[in-house]
Each structure stands twice: as structure tokens, then as C-alpha cells.
Amino acid sequence: MIQLCSNDDPPVSFTVPRKAVELSKTIKTMLEDLEGFDMEQTPIPLPNVDAPTLELIVKWVEQHQDDPPPVEKPRVEDDDSDDSDADDDQEPEVVIPEWDKKFLPTDDEQKNQLFKLLNAANYLEIKPLLDIGCKYVADKISGQTVEWVRDYLNMENDYTPEEEAKLKEEIAWAEGL
Amino acid sequence: MAALKAENARLQAENDRLRRVLTDVCGQIVCGQLTGKLPDKFLEQFNQLPDRPLEHVLRFLPAHQVVQMRHVSHKFDSLIKKCSKTMPKKERNGSIAFKSYNTGELSVELFDHCGRRITETTLTGNKVALSELLRFIRIVGLMYFGEGLSATNKVLDQLSKAWLTIRPEMVVFAGDFSRTSRDTLRAFLVKVEPSIRRLHFQYASNMAVSILSDDVIGAAGRLDSLIVMPVPWYSRRPAYNIGDDTLLAMADADHESSYFLVKGCSGITPGGIRAFVQMWMKKWMKRGKSKAGANSTGYRYRYEWDRCELTFYQCANVTPAAVEEACGDLLKKETTASVSSKEMNDQVLYFIECNSTNRRLEIRFNSESFRSHFVTEPRRGIALDRLIYGRLFDDRVESEMEDEDEEEDDGDGFDVDSNDDYDPMNYF
Known part of the structure; x- marks a missing residue:
């Protein structure tokens, strides 16, 4: 078992099976680096993650610890396609599983919790969690107005009216895409 | 002996490294308490998504909306610009046509494979750059340089730079070549080489004799079809330096x-x-011969x-x-x-x-009869x-x-x- 500590004061610690915690690439690499030390006795501090978020993370990795490791997608390529950029280029196909749908903090008042979770998933390099979370956010944003998205993502409109007008003109062509 | 010494030194270094790593980890904890000051606004910043998850979000959005999202904020705009290179592109097996009716203006039209017009825009000096347009789409069908100065160095340069988004199977030059240089044309053909199968210079005008050669055509790689039928403004009898190499290729x-x-x-x-x-x-x-005796259903048009x-x-x-x-x-x-x-x-x-x-x-x-092949x-x-x-x-x-x-x-x-x-x- 491995202990993880949140960044709260005082920190809240969680005990997680090593197998589950290794879904985080960041922690897995660290544990591998420290092979030979008794990591069971040393709590690992996570300066970027608060207790409620860490609780979610722990819940998620425990649920998914027995998932088969993500398969390297077989390269289905036409003989004439390029080799270098094909990876980044394909539209990612992500389906949010049922359990995860219920798991993600999806209520509107919980959206900041969702963002914190995605932040943590990013920091801890838990790719499948990042994928489904981002897919959820994208589905949410899809088809919404710019104002709505701004509000949803807690972003401020920092354009001047002139800049805005110019930009509008610039992107008008994209309507039909 | 030397080998042992080296091995010893290596182990020592490894040992030191691990010690340092552990100190790094444990140094922040005193009696289970995290020490050290957190950066300002440490918690607030997580109410916003940082770049990488945002980038990830953008990947799931349809192209036209990604373009709209530039409007959200400066940060978003620069993020989109930054990551659009590697974003999934809207792939269109259609055609893109460039025309230039007036000097300094380039009209770009995009059609899908059924001939529906997807979008049209006119690019002028200070309005939209062609690279902007190519950020989110990929052209895999026909690229047609039509009327006027449609394939100038400036246009071809921009297309070459956006090479990830251009994968035309067929490229047709039917415009005015007076502002196209041999090197630019060659560089462009190098970029479309992975996808191009047919290359036409059909009624292209002002094609200087120096613009085409085995070397330039060769840059396009293995072609299935080639047309070099320029309009001879320059001379009644052009003599392009295209020889057996191009033919045999x-x-x-x-x-x-x-x-x-x-x-x-x-x-x-x-x-x-x-x-x-x-x-x-x-x-x-x-x-x-090797196929003799095999059934003939493989032929698409027996007649x-x-x-x-x-x-x-x-x-x-x-x-x-x-x-x-x-x-x-x-x-x-x-x-x-x-x-x-x-x-x-x-x-x-x-x-x-x-x-x-x-x-x-x-x-x-x-x-x-060659006219039947013109696009x-x-x-x-x-x-x-x-x-x-x-x-x-x-x-x-x-x-x-x-x-x-x-x-x-x-x-x-x-x-x-x-x-x-x-x-x-x-x-x-």
C-alpha cells in the first residue's frame, strides 16, 4: 500500500494499493526511481492536489486498477500515408464508461471540482481519466456560444471591441466547415 | 581493475542520485507536515484548466467550433494557434480552388466531393492569411489553381508551410505563372509528394521555359499521370527541359x-x-501470364x-x-x-x-484527345x-x-x- 498526502494544512492522507496508484504515470515513475526504498512507510506529498480532489482520484484509480492496460493502437495505414505525424493526427475516440459518467462531478456547481480533477489527472499523468474528463467538457462546450464557454471555463473576455470586431471578420469563413 | 573502478564510480553516482531523490521527496515533509510556501493564487488557478487539458478538450470539438473559440480570450486564441498544428484536421475529400481576379486578392473555395460548397473566402493582404484557413482543414482530393495569379510564390509558400494539411491526390495548375519561381514550385511539389498522383499544367500561362524540368517534376515523386500543356505566351514552340527521366518514372x-x-x-x-x-x-x-487461368471478374469494365x-x-x-x-x-x-x-x-x-x-x-x-483528361x-x-x-x-x-x-x-x-x-x- 502507498500513502498519498493532499496539499491541505494539515494534509489528508489516503492509503491506496500500489497497483491502483501506478495508474498515475508520475507516481509510477517516482516509485521506480526509488526502487529499493521502503515506500510503504513514506507518504508521498502531492503539492498540486487538495483533499476532495485526491479523494476522487483515489476512488477512480481503485475502480480502474484492474482495467487492461491501454492497447497501443494498431497502425492502420494506407500505403501512401505519412508515417511521422499520423499519431497526433487522428481524431481521438473516447467513450465515457457508465461508471465514470456517474463518477465525474458533473453538476454545474461542481464544475470547479471537475477542473481540479482534470488538473490533478494532468499533473499525475492519468491519461484515461484526463481523456474522459476532457471529452466530457468538450461535449458540454460543443454547440455553445462563445459567451457561454467563457463563463463555463471561468475565463474573462480580454479583447477590446476593435480586436473583437477584427477577429469576427477573420473567423467568419469557418461557419461552413 | 579499471573496469571495476568505473563500475564502483557508477554505483556510487547512482547511490547519490537516489539519496538526493529521496531527500527531495522527504525534505518537504516534517513530521507529516508539508513545509514550504505555496505560490500565490495557488488554489484559485485551478478553477481554470491549464493548457494541456484545454488542448485536450479542443481536440474533441468540431473544427468550426474550435475556430469560434478563438473568440473566448487572448489566452485561448494563442493556445489554439499553438496547438492547431497537431490538432485533428477536418479531412475533406473534395476540392479546393484558388483564383485571383484582382491583383492582391485570392479567392479560395472549398467543395466537398459532391460539389457542395463548404466555404468561400477572399484573402487580401491584411485580412486572413491562407495559413489561418488551412489550420483546421485538410484537403485530400483536388487542388486547383485557376484563373489569374493563383499560384504565386506567396501562395505556394504558404501551402508548403501548411504541408500537414495538404494531401491532394491531384494538383492542377491552370493559372498565370508569371509570379511563380522554379524553386517555389519544386518546394511545393516536394510537400505534396506523399499524396499526389496526378499533376496537370493545363493551359497554364506565362510558364517560362526554365520553370519545368525533370528535376522539378521528379520532386512530386511517382505520378500516375502528367499533363504539361501550357499556353505559349512566351514562345510558339516552348522547349521544356523534360526528358526521358520523367517519362520513365x-x-x-x-x-x-x-x-x-x-x-x-x-x-x-x-x-x-x-x-x-x-x-x-x-x-x-x-x-x-502469371494470372492466366485466374477468373476475370477483377476487371471493372470488361468493355x-x-x-x-x-x-x-x-x-x-x-x-x-x-x-x-x-x-x-x-x-x-x-x-x-x-x-x-x-x-x-x-x-x-x-x-x-x-x-x-x-x-x-x-x-x-x-x-x-488529350483534352478529355483536362480537369x-x-x-x-x-x-x-x-x-x-x-x-x-x-x-x-x-x-x-x-x-x-x-x-x-x-x-x-x-x-x-x-x-x-x-x-x-x-x-x-
């Missing part, structure tokens, strides 16, 4: 139909043509040959007599009365057929197939396209009678 073409239609290519010799014919025979005759057409127009070294002398033992000769020419010259063509592979190789001279400029309502094959397989396509607006089609400029400007007799 095409002997490997696998396409159902391929053509090599060139004008004024002085470097092509009867010897090169003979070598081409021999390569062709080796490829298809041999394959025919029609898969043609390989070579047409030489005003190529100094290629005359019927010279070809007959060089390859007379390999080819059959056919003479037909010329249909469209007012002079009653007989048209000579040489051919060879391979029944088992359904292939036919034809060599023609100063024939007007129509993309326009609304005409499907991509029709732009490319409309004339080639006319009778067959006609029935599939009954619902199409025939009026519109008649104006496509490819009816020999309807377009006096392009009467071939004036040009060749």
Missing part, C-alpha cells in the same frame, strides 16, 4: 488509367519511348481498356516516323481520319494491347468525380448524374465548340 504507374501528355518537351527521345514500352510490357505482359496514353505535342525529337523506327517491332500502327481537324490529315497512333490484363498502351501525336474547375453542383473523369467516361457518368443541373455543366468550358478562347488550333 511513370512506367511504374499502377493506376487504372494513366496518361502522359506533354507539349514541347525536347528532352524526350524515341529511345526513351522504346524503354518505356519495354518496361510497360514487362510489367503487364508478365503479370498477365474498356485500362489505358496508358502517351501524347506528344510538338516535342522536337518525337515524330511518328522516329517512333516507328525505334519501336516499330513492338507496336501496332493505326491510322484514322482526323475528326476535328479541318485539314484532312490522318491521325497516326501506335498501340499495344495485353488482353489478359486488359491493358492498352497508346502513343499519339499532336492529337486533341474542370471546381464549381458548385459538380461532383469531384465528374470534374476529373467527366469527359473521360462521359457516357457512363451521365446516367449517374441525371439529377444534376445540365445547364451548369455545359458552361464548364470543356466543350470544344463552346469555348472559342481555348480553341486548340490557335495554340498548337
